[in-house]
Amino acid sequence: MANTPVTISLSACPICQQNTLYQTPHTCTDYVTKHTFTLLKCQACGCYITQGLSQLPSADYYGTAYYNSKAGKFSPLIETIFRFNHKRNARFFYQHFHPKTILEIGCGRAYILRELKQLGVQVYCLESAGAAEWILQNKEVNVVSLSTEQENGWPFEPEFFQLIVFWHVFEHLSDPITALEQATQVLEKGKVLCISVPNVSSFQAQLGLATWFHLDVPRHLFHFSKNGLIELLEKHDYEIIKVTSGDAIQNLFGWFQSLANLFTPSATNTLYRFLQGGTPWRTAAKLPLLIQVLTAIIWVPMGLIGYVIEEVTGRYGTVTVFAKKK
């Protein structure tokens, strides 16, 4: 769900409410628009917040150079892998939680929901009213568009849903706390909320925050640490039932691209744009790809080692938390 970028002015951390925010020295460049952003860090919960967002309307940050098209965000081969991965996630949800109703916040091409619908689940997607037309017009998955005025009151019956999923969406929201409170209201007691986000406390993030693939400023407004996310859910009366790395492809690619970025720090994510194809690739500089490909001999083995270390230590590039509403 895309949001209008706003400059956040803060005294306390929105995640943990402690007065422990400070300005970090990181200057991070958006690989799409080349605009630069800074980061605040909360010493207490380890989360980061993107700063300096008032430069462009959100459409410019979420344009075709980022999303590609409704046919897919990636070239056909990568899109097939992406779809397969989401179907696997959907089956995991079904086998573990047997929901009769599911709400996904921001569903994009709705691979998770379409799979669950085939399994007989009643599927709903919540999108911001400003989302792309092809997302809002998906009749298959009951897309409900939410205007800015409705953000404090989602248009569903209380406790209607048996599973609510934020799949790589929570970090995009300008007010994730309100979204969490709204989700809690429409989630049945004893049922599960699932949030999957990039993990800023992972080793791949700490390797070089400004060139970390999953930082993705300014589309990512909040950068959650694994512990910060867990504490946030516990504070909102959830019992944590499972914490996993969630997505092997995201974690491994996070390593590869973040390491490759170290060789072309002024043109990051070139390999990713190449894999996306279409407009993202057409609008990318080509020399950095050559450098990123040639240095694969270094970053492939290093990335594999990093991936294994993250899996063993639990400091994975992305983290998925399953929490039960008390």
Ligand SMILES: [Zn+2]
């Ligand atoms: Zn905090």
